[in-house]
Amino acid sequence: MKEIMLILQREFMTRIRKKAFIITTLLSPLFFAAVVILPSYLASLDVTDVRKIAVVDNTGNFTNAIPSTEYIKIAYLNDTPAEKVKNNLEEAGYYALLVIDSAQNSQANPLLTLYSQKQPSIDVLQHIENTLDKVIETRKLKEYNIDNLDKILENVKTDVQVRTMNVSKNGEEKESNTLVTMGLAYILSFLMYMMVLIMGTQIMQGVIEEKSNRVVEVIVSSVKPFKMMVGKILGMASVSLLQIFVWVVLTVGLASVGINLFMDKTSTAQMEQLQQVSQGTDNAQVAQQVEATQQMSDPNNFLAALQNQNFPLIIGGFIFYFLMGFLLYAAMFAAVGSAVESVTDTQQLTLPITLPLILSIIVMISGIKSPDGPLAFWFSIIPFTSPIVMLTRLPFGVPTWQLALSASLLVITFFIIVWIAAKIYRVGILMYGKKYTWKEMIKWISYKG
């Protein structure tokens, strides 16, 4: 044990003192936080931009039909020909020009054309379309000569919102949020994938370095190769856990500072804008969007959903699957490293290792939509893909027996693979002068200790 600790310690200390490690550990959270903050920030910039839309109504039926909002100012140009404005949009200070022409068939909708120098933004389009839809709908309704139409319209106005609650067996109800759950699933499994791939490759490089440095024979004369390998991969696992911990702490810290700076301004502005857009419409899409935005940006709802995630299970599950998966793959990478003398020789040998990783990510992306589907289920049970796919499923809730089955299969596989990898490693680190294939490496397993 003492030797494993010494190897672990050396591995850990050398790795965390590397400049590349310090830089990625400290700077990545800036990037992560930016990803969280930037959309809100950009939205807060956008809405302060007031756009003037010129309207030339050739039909004369829609005078003042489109109201101005806080950020979209509508100007009706009754006497100006469209052609004149169209070519001088910018000079005249207009964002866009809307021309309304009557349709050839009087029953059909008017022909609407929006001229702008840049692609007009979605909220402008929605504002115009939704208001005119409403106006035309109302007019058509009026042609039926229904009494008290205004009152009826007022009465039928509906806006439903679905609140999602998770119910546990004993009847406890919890606020949930599909977006939060999906986000969490993505983050967990991508983190796993990234770490295994990056750190696994680094372990492999470390083994190759020790081998080509010839330092390895000095070490194995005092430590069993198995202990050396275990010490190395445990050291690297500690490095990864430290990095993740720093990332989480810094990202959460930076993001909450950033959100406090932008969130108030942004969310209210965004809300208003969207509400204006959807005002007086039954447009389902817009309503949905508003709701989603509300759900996402209503801090209380968001936090409640986040808090209602089963964090002890998720964190526990993450640590278990991360460690097991990490060590499983790290051992395989170490075995490959032991069989070659330079990094350039590793490509073919690492393919069988990276393949299940890549497969996991593909399954993860499709599985996130149906976390209980057969694809996600099977791949979360199979040991080589379960570390990533099970992490994807975990935030959605996984039946205990599946979790137990997947975990025990993973543990069993872990021991078998580490045993095999150690056998290969033990022989490989002392073999020089040749590039070995998997076939030869498998033979090494039978060599006597």
Next chain:
Amino acid sequence: MNLLETHGIEKRYANHLALDDVSISVPKGSIYGLLGPNGAGKTTLIRIINQITGPDKGEVLFDGRKIVPNDIFRIGYLPEERGLYKKMKVGEQALFFSQLKGLSRAEALKRLKVWFEKFEIQAWWDKKVEELSKGMAQKIQFMITVIHEPELLIFDEPFSGFDPINAQLIKDEILELKRKGATIIFSTHNMASVEELCDQITLINKSKNILSGHIDTVRANYGSNIFEVSFRGNPDDAKNALNNGFELIQLNTEGAIPKVQVKLQSETDSNKLLQALLPSVEVVSFNPVVPHMNDIFIKVVQDYNKAHGLKN
């Protein structure tokens, strides 16, 4: 009393037999030379003694009983293929390896300080290994091999990479270790240092132990009955005196004192040679010519290969 014995060691790799029934006995307190051509199996034997790999057959006895994993703390091994972590600082690295050899941190620090002073390399403590020259790195390597004061030391080509001055320094250290009671197994191709240092030798060729014994016995056994006589007087007289019954190998008249090398017939005794020379010249010295290990090495290996129809 033997500190280390191996009995009938056999080790097979996929397509060749690396060691075939190799037995050696290393007496306590001796310097034991492990000789042999490249690829003969020396490194495999050393790795088995170090328990880096296990034998397929046979056993290793350490201190009279079967070797156990913890014995590695009583063995110091300087491999032929050796290296250090290039990016790690010298002191930290020395500390790491000392602790791997079972020393506590405090004890390792204490002993390292003594060694750094002895080699006058205190200034290197905070340097990275990649900043050191090859010879400097070898010194560190030697130091971490002996830091835990093991009873058995195994040096594989210890002098490669050293200049003559540092080689002498290491040679003196090895003799000092022996004086303190350590047993040393020493593998090298440098036959001069074998003659200088070793008490016992084993010659391994083609996976087999083909010659073992005390170095003086081995050399005497391979002596070919040649004597060298230096004398004052006329070289021609000496030549004439040796005309019957002796085989003149070489007559060297370059120096002030001429030398003659004479091979005796196996039944002739060396007094006869003196008797033949004494009337003609004044004998100054009279010595048997003992063959050098280098010649024995080549002869034994070549004879063995010829006898077994093997390539050299």
